[in-house]
Amino acid sequence: MEDLKMSLKTFSNDYLLEQFIDCxxxxxxxALRLLKCEIDNRKISQDEIxxxxxxxxxxxxxxxxxxxxxxxxFDHSFSHTDILLAITVLRDSKVVFYVDNPTSSETIPLxxxxxxxxxxxxxxxxxxxxxxxxxxxxxxQDGFYSFRYAGAFDRLKSxxxxxxHLTELEAAESIxxxxxxxxxxxxIAYGKRLLDEVDTIEEKQDxxxxxxxxxxxxxxxxxxxxxxxxxxxxxxxxxxxxxxYCTENDFPQSMNDATATLLSFFLDS
Numbered sequence: 629m630e631d632l633k634m635s636l637k638t639f640s641n642d643y644l645l646e647q648f649i650d651c652x653x654x655x656x657x658x659a660l661r662l663l664k665c666e667i668d669n670r671k672i673s674q675d676e677i678x679x680x681x682x683x684x685x686x687x688x689x690x691x692x693x694x695x696x697x698x699x700x701x702f703d704h705s706f707s708h709t710d711i712l713l714a715i716t717v718l719r720d721s722k723v724v725f726y727v728d729n730p731t732s733s734e735t736i737p738l739x740x741x742x743x744x745x746x747x748x749x750x751x752x753x754x755x756x757x758x759x760x761x762x763x764x765x766x767x768x769q770d771g772f773y774s775f776r777y778a779g780a781f782d783r784l785k786s787x788x789x790x791x792x793h794l795t796e797l798e799a800a801e802s803i804x805x806x807x808x809x810x811x812x813x814x815x816i817a818y819g820k821r822l823l824d825e826v827d828t829i830e831e832k833q834d835x836x837x838x839x840x841x842x843x844x845x846x847x848x849x850x851x852x853x854x855x856x857x858x859x860x861x862x863x864x865x866x867x868x869x870x871x872x873y874c875t876e877n878d879f880p881q882s883m884n885d886a887t888a889t890l891l892s893f894f895l896d897s
Contacts, residue, residue, distance in 0.1 A: 636666045645680045653804040668790050700755050704773045705745035717765050723758050724751035739891050780888040781874045789838045799861045807855040811886045815866055816872050819847045863890055
């Protein structure tokens with residue numbers, strides 16, 4: 629791992645993004661975290677990542693000139709997490725396409741990375757093939773593609789707190805989320821455990837625990853079942869607690885619905 633840390637310093641920005649986006653299967657989870665930390669340390673912006681995705685022109689035969697008028701815009705869009713999965717699916721089948729993010733705009737100052745929606749433009753000769761592949765791997769609903777095989781826990785595992793940039797106004801926004809008594813007990817139990825194990829967790833995962841200072845106030849607040857309004861920071865604190873422990877074999881499956889609800893506030897439009 630130390631060798632990888634040293635090697636990362638020699639990677640160009642494009643090569644670093646290529647390794648993180650295209651070659652995830654070649655790295656362990658710990659190594660992927662190092663890649664992501666390096667991206668963050670370099671302050672590579674989302675605009676730069678978007679530009680990298682566009683430059684890739686996945687599957688394009690460079691010897692054949694392409695006209696943007698030959699590309700068809702698909703009318704369903706993707707979250708940041710799902711577009712990476714879609715890129716892999718289409719690239720592996722040599723589909724010619726490019727990625728666009730029309731919601732990125734200086735005219736939307738409160739937009740966060742997690743709420744951006746990505747669209748794809750597919751070369752007309754590959755439209756049928758692309759639809760077939762995407763329909764095999766994704767579910768279309770309300771104008772969005774959602775990965776078909778990713779349950780709530782899988783999506784929680786892949787949720788990136790690094791990619792989430794909220795303004796103070798967004799973080800303080802109040803949202804109704806009425807957890808059941810059992811869900812509250814589970815969140816409290818894992819939250820107390822995290823308070824005890826934080827040093828071990830940070831050393832094992834080679835990262836800081838997000839929203840650590842918010843855990844104790846959250847546990848006190850959620851223990852009162854009459855409290856059903858949570859700010860976004862509270863919900864992210866709960867997600868961080870659950871993300872850390874949801875990989876354990878005995879993690880309660882009863883938390884599936886609560887996890888899906890939490891994700892919907894940050895991954896769905």
